[in-house]
Amino acid sequence: MVKIVLHTENLAIGYRAKKEDKTLIKDINISLKAGELVCLLGQNGVGKSSLLRTLLNLQPSISGKVFLLDRELSKYSSLEVAKQVSLVLTDPIQTGNLTVTELVALGRSPYTAWTGQLSTQDWDKVGWAIDSTKINYFQDKRLYELSDGQLQKALIARAIAQEGELIILDEPTAHLDMNNRVEIMRLLKELTQTTGKAILVATHELQLTLQLADQLWLTNFNQPLIAGAPEDLALSGKLEETYYHEGFEFDIKTGRAELPTKGQIPIQLTGKGDWYYWTANALRRSGFHLDQKAELKISQTKDNSWEVESATDIKMAKTIDELVALVRG
């Protein structure tokens, strides 16, 4: 039997106001198991951050209950919560002069006495957190010297050092480049396996979560939260519903947004593989649409160049740039 770290009963979240409460998401019945990577998906403004804040006891719920381990969350003191749940927030870190090690050591705060003095065991945990996030090579650097990706890893290490059963991250890959996004998400997955912690991530990384997440939580405006394995949600079409947007279609498998072709000029394209794919891509964004009966023809040559055949003449292009200039004429 897997340990359930956190679960909710008919939770509704939103903002409490004097006149009327504003409910963002209701009927939330979810459970988070140890060793699972759970990704919370949804558009901006749907209430992801509010949900996270409610699960952390930082924002009151509208109705329903949250249980941390087997006790109701509202019965915990903030220090008790701190020993079970740690955070990586989107708040900018305004302190540049701490070293990475000092930052990670701050994660031990819930366990240290009023002086903040770390014991040998505390230092062991700090070392373990640094090892498991593989940030040893910059552990003596100061925060202002770090890249965004390194800073994010250091913050994750701090959260690990805080121990507890659950780590919650709010958009940890925002502002990061592609490589760092993959690295951070892979690191989180790895950490669920090596540390046995439950990790909950609010994110927009649809493609990565489909490959890595054990569970997805989907949020939609005015709809109950849907939880399930990513594949189940894809097969049932729930995922597509979440990502439905007027004006373009979203290919869940590739993550590609199919933008409507505005191009009115018909053009004929013959070729294969990557050559065909990228040429079509270039033509679409340049205002053409593909039509096998069109007079203007583009075909693949043996050396993967472009042959442009119009009613009057034949021209060659060596690059897509040249091609686009040519057909736009």
Place this chain on the structure above:
Amino acid sequence: MQSATHVHKKTWSRQLLLLVVLLFFFLILDLSVGSVSIPISAIFDDLLGNDIKGSWHQILINFRLPKTITATLVGMGLGVTGMHMQTFFRNPLAGPFVLGISSGASLGVALLIMAGTAFGFAQSAGLTALAAAIGASAVMILVVITAIRLRDNMSLLIVGLMFGSATGAIVSILQFFSQAESIQSYLSWTFGSLGTVTWDKMLVFFPIVSIGLIGSIALLKPLNMLLLGENYAISMGINIKRTRLLIIVVASLLAGTITAFCGPIAFIGVALPHLTRMIFNTSDHRYLFPLLLLLGAIVMLICDLIAQLPGSEHTLPINAVTAILGAPVVIWIIISRGNLKRFF
């Protein structure tokens, strides 16, 4: 990693020792320098209980010693308040002065001196301190209430400045309706002076500032947690309400009392924490605090030495010296070290 911390601790202890030696040097120098110059050998003789010239002994015990102690406490207290404010608001511009605490203290004192005389209140050291502390806490509480509502440092800073202007305006109105003597006594208070704390006033001044400084020790861990911002601090189990209250109390005690007795001393509160962070390259408050205490005392003693204008009969208002000496030093350090934010 622990060894890195160990090395850190070792250099830190050395720096601390150096500062202690410097502090001792400037303490003695401050006792010696003034309109009457007393040789250092005579000071040691007096300390050892040997007889020295009677007038020297009188000057040392009744004037120089309380003034030196006051300078030390003022430097420590204002530096520590500045550190609290800067970390608490996560704003490098914060300080007792900028956020209107000192203006609050000024208002309290102005009310006591100018309105008080009109109603025939007796003036006493305790009463001045109380008035300043009440004024300081009142403004500080207003600032914190705004801080909770705004959650935006820039707006908060502007609100602090507005509080400052508003209290300044009230003081002006009071001055308008006051008699020349009360205005004079208020104005001389605003120049700032370390010499006003005589032994009987020291009985109030010393304990209150000490309590504020000792209370600060309990804040070092919460301040470290606050380095990452309030949300992270809460997620690490900080008792934010208690911390907030303690910071207000300590800041009002320190800044309020010091402003009451010595006048609104500018610059020191904002500059000293930056100076300490930059020179010693640390943000950890547990290391910062003792360094700041010692450096604060040393800087204030140096300011006092300059204010004495050695070799002349005159003394400058301490408020002017701290700013004239301090501003260029801080500007120079910021320029030579590049970016202030790095060290914040």
